[in-house]
Amino acid sequence: MDRDALAAASRDGHLALRRVERQQAVIERLHAARGARRRIGDLARDLGVSARTLARDVERLRDSGVPIVAHPGRDGGISLAGAAEPAPIRFDLPEIAALLSSLAVLGPTVSPSAASAMRKLAGAIRA
Numbered sequence: 001m002d003r004d005a006l007a008a009a010s011r012d013g014h015l016a017l018r019r020v021e022r023q024q025a026v027i028e029r030l031h032a033a034r035g036a037r038r039r040i041g042d043l044a045r046d047l048g049v050s051a052r053t054l055a056r057d058v059e060r061l062r063d064s065g066v067p068i069v070a071h072p073g074r075d076g077g078i079s080l081a082g083a084a085e086p087a088p089i090r091f092d093l094p095e096i097a098a099l100l101s102s103l104a105v106l107g108p109t110v111s112p113s114a115a116s117a118m119r120k121l122a123g124a125i126r127a
Contacts, residue, residue: 020106022047023057027066028113030080037077096121 025047030038044054058078062068067081091099100121108118 017106019057019060021110022049022054023061024106024111024114026054026057026061027080028111030068030078033079035079037071037075037079039077043078091124093125096124100125 026043029043029046040054040058041051044051047054058068058070069079069081071077071079100118103114103118103121106114109115
């Protein structure tokens, strides 16, 4: 791989990591809002990106199945549907391994929730 291709691959990887971190932050902020609407522009400003970038992130999350509701209109925004406590989930070992490896790439200390998830998943393997 030549030097330009290597630099481009590194840049693409960094951008993908930033996008994942942003998407996690969006979900966490919507959850903290407890069902209240948050404006795209406000979230974008908080996260240091354009409203268009954040809108693309929200669309990716929705396409992945995250229940984000769009509220059109002047006082619109987005909210997390079903912001109550999630139902318990049972994972098998390969699923836990997939989540652990994803968190390892993201960085298990990128946020308190990522660190907590890493501890719980690692603990589930030991149990």
